[in-house]
Structures are given as C-alpha cells and as structure tokens.
Amino acid sequence: MKEQYHRWHSPNLNLDVEMLVFGDRGYPVLLFPTTKGAYYQNKDHGLIDSVRWFIDEGLVKIYCPSTFDDITWYDKGIHPADRARRYAWYNKMLLEELAPWAMHETGVGKVAVAGCSFGGYHAANFAFKHPEKVGHLFSMGGAFDIRMFTDGYYDDNIFYNNPVDYLPRSDNWALWQMNIILGTSDWDICKEYNLTLSHILNNKNINHWLDIRPDGKHDWPIWKEMFSHYLSTIK
Template sequence: MKEQYHRWYSHNLGTDLEMLVFGDRGYPLILFPTTKGRYYQNKDEGLIESARWFIEQGLVKIYCPDSIDHLTWYNKDVHPAARAYNHQWYDRMLNEELAPWAMHETGVGKVAVAGCSFGGYQAGNFAFKHPDKVSNLFSMSGAFDIKQFTDGFYNDDIFYNNPVDYMPGANDPNLWQMNIILGTSEWDICKGYNIIMSNILKAKNINHWLDIRPQAKHDWPVWRQMFPHYLSTIK
C-alpha cells in the first residue's frame, strides 16, 4: 500500500499543512481526523488498514489532511465569531486547494469525503456546502449542529457552517445526486444528531442511508467496520 507524506504552504491559512496520502490511483477521498486530530490519526487508529483492499486494488486514493480544530471550534481562548471566521479559511483551503489537487491527481471530477466523530461533521459540512465538488459523503458518528461550540453566539459564519440550519433551504441539484451515508450506532452519543440530519434530508426528498449499527458505541471499532462497507458504495 503506497503511502506519501506531503507538506505544503496553504495560501488560505497562511501556514504549512501536513497530510498523508494512501494509494496511487482510484477515486479521491478526503478523510478527516476526529477532534483536534492530526494527519496520521486515521492511520494510527487502523481506519486506513480497514480500507487496505480498496487502496491496493486502485479503487480509492485517500487524502488525510491535518485539522485546525484548535484554532476554530475548539478554541475557547477566542470569541465564537473568531472560531467561525477561522473555520471559514479552513473551508476555503479544502475547496480551493485540497479538493482540486485530489481531483487533478486522480483525473476524477469530484471527491468523496469521510470522517469519524468531529471528522464526520467536517465531511458533512464540506459536502453540504460544496455539493458541486462532492459525490459521496460517509459521516461516521458525526454531529451536525455546531452551535454547541459557539457559547450562544450566532452570526452568518455560524449559520453557513451549521448543516441543520442551512440545509433546509439548500437547493443545489447536486445534493440530490450525492451518495450520502450517515453512520451511527445504538449507543452512539451522536445518534440523535444523525436522526435529526436524516429527517432534514427526508423532508427534502434527498436520498440517503441512515445506518444505525446495533450494540456499538461512539468509538473506533464500529468505524473500522463501517468504513470499508461505505467505500464499497462509491459511485
């Protein structure tokens, strides 16, 4: 399984970012880490290993970028407006730098996105904001209401990064073409968020799969089961 390390200067973030890339061809998939996770977390926790067959068969090429959660939603040292503003720059990096890079390298016109826990929010938010660039969304135990991180403050930057708020009014036709899987489990602390998000999608007649795994909690063992299953549905 081919593994590459990349470090590049992000003109949107004004700093260097690090990333691991697995595979040499196949459908491009951006895989986000969990809360404050680094670019190597999904490898260390065995999620990449769970996808080995798909990578070695050339079916998928996985991009694992760093997060900047310590500067955005988890940065309690700054005002919530600054947290949301900083996240906007991360979103621009993904939209203007990483997604085009992955599409160019693989010759594919869109990317897939995935992530566990807070990475599931990152994947969902990027997919729902940029459906012109995303064909497949695999959120595993994600939460889709960012207001829990904003201390009661609310502005446009928060609205446009809070899927439960902006999705009811979304009308991009690409949303109805996207392969969307909301993975959760019986004892998942984020199960309720996934049910709410599923109900929003249902109300808009957006096809998706709400996958509730039995007798499992919010942790890596169930995510390692989900991930290869979801990769098998890429279209």
C-alpha cells in the same frame, strides 16, 4: 500500499498544512480525523488498514489532511466570531487547494468526503456546502450542529458552517445526486444528531442511508467496519 507525506503553506490559512496520502490511483477520498486529531490519526487507529484492499486494488486514493480544531471551534481563548472566521478559511483551503489537487491527481471530477466523530462534521459540512464537488459523503458517528461551540453567539459564518441551519434552505441540484451515508449505532453518543440530519434530508426528499447499527459504541471498531462497507458503494 503507497504512502506519501505532504506539507504545504496554505494561502487561505496562512499556515502550513500536513497530510498523508494513501494509494496511487482511484476515486479521491478526503478523510478527516476526529476532534483535534492529527493527519496521521486515521492511520494510527487502523482506519486506513481497514480499507487496505480498496487502496491496493486502485479503487480509492485517500487524502488525510490535518484539521485546525484547536484554533477554530475548540479555541475557547478567542471570540466565537473568530472561531467561525478561522473555520471559514479552513473550508476555503479544502475547496480551493485540497479538493482540486485530489481531483487533478486522480482525474476524477468529484471527491468523496468521510470522517469519524467530529471528522464526520467536517465531511458533512464540506459536502453540503459544495455538493457539486462531492460525489459521496460517509459520516461515521458524526455530529452536525456547531452551535455547541459558539457560546450563544451567531453570525453568517456560523450559519453557513452549520448544516442543520443552512441545509433546509439549500436548493443546489447536486444534493440530490450525492451518495450520502450517515453511520451511527444504538449506543452512539451522537445518534440523535444523525436522526436530526436524516429528518432534514427526508423533508427535502434527498435520498440517503441512515445506517443504525445494533449495540455499537462511539468508537473505532465500528467505524472501521462502517468505512470498509461504505467504500464498497463507490461506483
């Protein structure tokens, strides 16, 4: 399995971004780590190995960027407005730098986005904000209401990065073209967030699969089962 390390200076963040890339061809998948996770976290926890067959067969090429949770939503040392503003810059980096890079390298006109736990938020937010760029969304144990990090403060950056707020008002045609899978389980601490998001999608008649697995917990073993299953739905 081909593995490459990349580091570049992002003009949107004015910071360096690190990333691991797995594979040499196939549908591009942006795979986000969990809370404060580094770019190598999904490899270290076995999520990449769980889908090795798809990579070796050239079906997918997986991009694992670093996140900046510690200086955005999780930075309690700055005002919530600054947390949201910094996250908006991160989103611009994904939109203007990483997604075009992945599409250019693979020759595919859209990306898939995926992530476990808080990585599921990153994936879902990018997909619902920019559905014309995303063909597939795979969230595993995700939570989708960012207001838990804003201490009661609210502004446009929070609204437009909080899927449960902006999605009900969105009429972007590409939402109805996306393959959306929300993975959760009976004992998932984020199960209610998935039920809420599924309800919003149902109210908009947006087709999706709410995958509730029996007895599973909010942890890597079930996410590895989910991820390999979900990649098999990419056409």
